[in-house]
Amino acid sequence: MNTPLSIVVLISGSGSNLQAIIDEIAAAKINANIAAVISNKADVYGLERAKAANIPTEVIKHEQFDSRESFDAALQKTIDSYQPDLVVLAGFMRILTPAFVQHYLGRMINIHPSLLPAYKGIHTHQRAIDDHVKEHGASVHFVTPELDGGPVIIQAHVPVLPDDTAEELAKRVLKQEHIIYPKVVRWFAERRLRLEDAQIIFDGEKLQQAIKLGG
Numbered sequence: 001m002n003t004p005l006s007i008v009v010l011i012s013g014s015g016s017n018l019q020a021i022i023d024e025i026a027a028a029k030i031n032a033n034i035a036a037v038i039s040n041k042a043d044v045y046g047l048e049r050a051k052a053a054n055i056p057t058e059v060i061k062h063e064q065f066d067s068r069e070s071f072d073a074a075l076q077k078t079i080d081s082y083q084p085d086l087v088v089l090a091g092f093m094r095i096l097t098p099a100f101v102q103h104y105l106g107r108m109i110n111i112h113p114s115l116l117p118a119y120k121g122i123h124t125h126q127r128a129i130d131d132h133v134k135e136h137g138a139s140v141h142f143v144t145p146e147l148d149g150g151p152v153i154i155q156a157h158v159p160v161l162p163d164d165t166a167e168e169l170a171k172r173v174l175k176q177e178h179i180i181y182p183k184v185v186r187w188f189a190e191r192r193l194r195l196e197d198a199q200i201i202f203d204g205e206k207l208q209q210a211i212k213l214g215g
Contacts, residue, residue, distance in 0.1 A: 005032035005189035008084040010075075010092035011039045015046020017090040017111060020178035021185055022053045030186045035082040038075065040094055062094060072100040079104075086188055089143065090181070098145040106195035108143040109188070111181050113173050115139060115155055120148035125166040125173065136160050136169060138177045139210065140184045142195045151200045152210040153193065156180045180213055 009018050018037060024030045037050035038058045050057045058078055065071035071094075079087060089110040101108070114124040116139040128136040137157040144150035156176030160169060187193040192203050200207040 002031060002189070002191060005030075005086055005185070006082070006084045007032050007034045007086050007088055007185070008079050008082050009034055009037045009050075009088045009090050010079075011037060011044065011046040011090050012041055012093040013044050013046060013091045015044065015049045015090060016174065017177055017181050018046050019049050021088065021090070021182050022049065022055070024182040024186065026053070030182060030189050032086075032185060032189045035084055036079075038078060040071075040075075040092070046091070068095070068097055069099070072097045076100055076103060086185070088181075088185065095147060096143070101143055101145045105144070106142065109140060109153070109184060110143050110148075110150070111138060111140050111177055112148050113138050113170070113177070115157065116141060116148060116152050123166075125169045128160055129164055129166060129169065133160055136173060138173050138180060140180055142200070144198075151195065151198065151207075153184050153187075153200055153202075153207070154180050154211040154213060156213040176213065 011018055022034065025032050034055050036056045036058055037046065038060060039047055040060055040062045042059045042061065047057050060075055060078060062071045065074065085107065087104050087108040115137045119127050135157050137155055139152045139155045141152045142150040156179065158172045158176060194201050
């Protein structure tokens with residue numbers, strides 16, 4: 001068996017995707033170890049989830065820095081002290097500087113609540129409803145300097161129902177996030193997935209389009 005994948009997870013909130021990954025590791029479905037969970041906010045439930053799983057936690061408050069660059073430099077120094085193989089953004093609500101992203105290129109993934117490239121940014125569920133689309137979902141992608149613009153690995157599709165509210169749609173999408181995010185971490189741990197020259201390589205072949213779940 002390969003050496004367990006070392007992961008650092010970045011959060012800003014409740015950490016439900018973090019919990020999904022913790023659970024899969026605990027069930028021996030992912031050969032990995034979460035070296036640390038880092039938050040830019042001190043009072044979020046995701047830190048409690050990490051502590052309950054005996055995972056080291058760090059808080060680096062972004063408002064204590066005078067620039068995005070200085071915050072990212074401190075964050076990078078803390079991440080690198082754990083020497084992770086993979087950095088997982090799990091609801092980390094910060095726009096990262098190009099230099100930071102470049103440092104982890106091919107080693108940092110994010111989950112976004114839309115079928116990228118549709119609905120980059122925030123308020124994705126309401127925007128999907130307002131546009132009367134029939135399908136919505138979530139995407140896991142490699143992080144590149146373009147916001148929510150990196151190569152997409154997998155997408156989960158859910159229907160948008162006629163009477164949906166943003167809250168109801170968000171709950172259904174989140175259930176799918178908890179399935180697809182651990183799946184991608186497992187593929188990375190199994191050395192089945194990598195980024196090479198801006199192209200996703202999966203099981204030794206170029207991934208021509210995102211893997212689709214549901215829909």
